[in-house]
Amino acid sequence: MTSTEGSDCLFCKIVAGEVPADIVGESPSAIAFRDIAPKAPVHVLVVPREHHGDVSALAASAPNLLADLVEMADEVATDLSDGQYRMIFNVGPKAGQTVFHVHAHVLSGTQLGGF
Template sequence: MSVDCIFCKIVNGAIPSKKIYEDEDIIAFHDINPSAKVHFLLVPKLHVESLANCDSQHQALLGKLLLLAPKIAKEQGLAGFKTLINTGREGGQEVFHLHVHVLGGGEKQRKTLA
């Protein structure tokens, strides 16, 4: 756990989330700023900064993350979906705790200010 990491705080219950799945290794919850009608995150409970920081000791965890994506996507009503792992600042990563975005159901209509 990292004391300053927002996802670690969600994992330990210090910050609430709209949780849709949890086991001993992974938590899944709805994104607070969704980019699609269905947009949830799969987050390992183990704090790993990014995919670039993973090695062979993380192989089982990475496999579990990817195998959970279609299972939870189906439970959320998705017939098809997109997965995304942003890696590093240049790769669009904003929270430096490994996580997988799962998106589907079409783009969410964003409100614009006129």
Template sequence: MTNCLFCKIIAGSVPADIVYQDAKYIVFKDINPKAKVHLLLVPKLHVVSLDTIDSSNPEHIAMLSEMLLLLPSIAKQAGLAIGFRTTINTGVGGGQEIDHLHFHLLGGF
């Protein structure tokens, strides 16, 4: 998506404080943190939001599973060994500001 901020970060055309990256996912610091540690886990595959996930698409199901399983190791790397919170804002009414699926990982309260 050419107008998607997260796609631009993934492409490297917009800077971000990246803390983790692999072939499928990128994690960077939120520019307006709500906690001492506030990271965003973003799939490189552009999916608008949780409510646009296709439950019959194996790639979408695998993506969600992989992201959930990746969160604890990212939290530990960020110094959140004693606990963390994850959220997904879905749609305008749910507080989603960027139309690209992502998990918020927060901790250090």
């Protein structure tokens, strides 16, 4: 799917520049922006420019794009912190996914607790 197929999708609107975001990284295939409700000093969302519902759908249809997201997550964590980070993908509402456009949460900048 392309970002135009997610016309009601918040992240598609951010990608299209229709909704403002504090963008901290961009590539031809993805963007990274600060989470509006951060859970750590560095809390960035990394999203593909194309609309995919969740990380499983992305891995099945575009594994190279998933690799791009992981690469951007590492770059952002290195640029904004010490390069040590937690990356989380939520899949489904029971797991906490509230925007159904795949996104990686990148958390860093402090000692993160265990699960």
